[in-house]
Amino acid sequence: MDFHASCRFTQLAWVLKFSYRNKLLSFHQLTVLYDNVIA
Numbered sequence: 183m184d185f186h187a188s189c190r191f192t193q194l195a196w197v198l199k200f201s202y203r204n205k206l207l208s209f210h211q212l213t214v215l216y217d218n219v220i221a
Contacts, residue, residue: 194219 198212 191219 198215202209202212
């Protein structure tokens with residue numbers, strides 16, 4: 183994983199954590215989004 187990808191991943195993880203904490207996204211939406219990013 184290059185530096186740019188790791189930065190994007192870190193940013194994404196923060197956004198997901200923030201969204202989940204604030205109930206902006208359901209758990210199902212998080213898992214689908216996660217799968218799409220990792221795939």
